[in-house]
Amino acid sequence: MGKWFPTFYDFAMKPLEKRRFKRIRRNLLSQATGRVLEIGFGTGVNFPYYKNADRVDAIEPNPRMIERSQKNLMKSNAAITTFTSSAEQLPFSDNSFDTVVATLVFCTIPDPHQAMKEILRVSKPGAALLFLEHVKLDQPGLAKAQEVLTPIWKKVCDGCHLDRDTLGMIKTYDVTIKNVQEYYKGLFLTITCLNDK
Template sequence: MGKWFATFYDMWMGPLERKAFGRIRKKLLVKARGKVLEIGSGTGLNFPHYRHAVTVTAVEPDPTMVRLSEQRAKNTPVPIQIITAGAEDLPFPDDSFDTVVGTLVLCTIPDPDKALREIRRVCRPGGRILFFEHVRVTHPILGRIQDWLTPVWKRFCDGCHLNRHTLEQIERSGLHVIRVERYFQDIFLVIEAASQKKGPYNGRTSYEAKGSVE
């Protein structure tokens, strides 16, 4: 990740965080319990929202992001350890965590399918998987705009893809998708899933809801 992007990330995201994203994170992360793994923790925007975790292990591949997140990790309700690592090769044994969290990260990971396999591996059977992601929409015009913008967007936003079919990737990975909430014309999804170890899960979600942000 480019140093300039990491340095200015919080400033760039500030209006979105204050208007909507902060409340979405808070609502989602109250469900993170036990030993928690966060992938792609960035500058630590999730850190203040962990209330019921026992410990949080955060992995982030970008050294500048890690450095910026260390201050947030000092002022949190639960102990947080930050490790410089990528999601495609997690340095943990199988079934190490009760909850795995990823927010606005699967759009950027070079190999999201491999990362999802690793998430499934390190989360205990029946554990929670909590995502907040943006995806390609099905709207014929908006979806094409996302496709058209993605090559340029990736260059300026350090590999972020606007047009990934992230929900479908999660379903194919063998994670059991339980609940989906949709925000902002279905561009942003909150996805709650459960870890299961016996074979792929090819079903659809059991519950979908429209999220609202005032």
């Protein structure tokens, strides 16, 4: 885990958050109801947007991100409990959650398939799965550029893969995809699904 990345993250993301991400997050997280699991909460940028959740259990593997999340935790009206945990080994029982949220995190998870299996395990049948992710672009030239830049980008940005096909990965599991919305010409997607198990 990068030592400086948590400090840099909020500063680097501020222009996107102010322009469109605030509205995107608000709209996506308004669908988070019941008992909610958030995967990789980072600096807690989602915390103030939980308006309809009964309770939020949020996991994050980077202790420095957890430290930086306290400011956003104080801004939230939701009952949020944070855990130091990886997405690949969630410390929760089967069929525990009504909603799972993952925003801008699948790019950094070392084993995204194992994380997805865990999400499906701990979420209830019919649970809402809400994603906001940056993904590999469809345009061949830009997709190639993402592939070339990813090894350097991973070192600079705490393991972030620019070229992850997160939507393609999600489609390989037993989920019903309800909606996919593109932003910034397909670089970012919101993906809403239901757990079909």
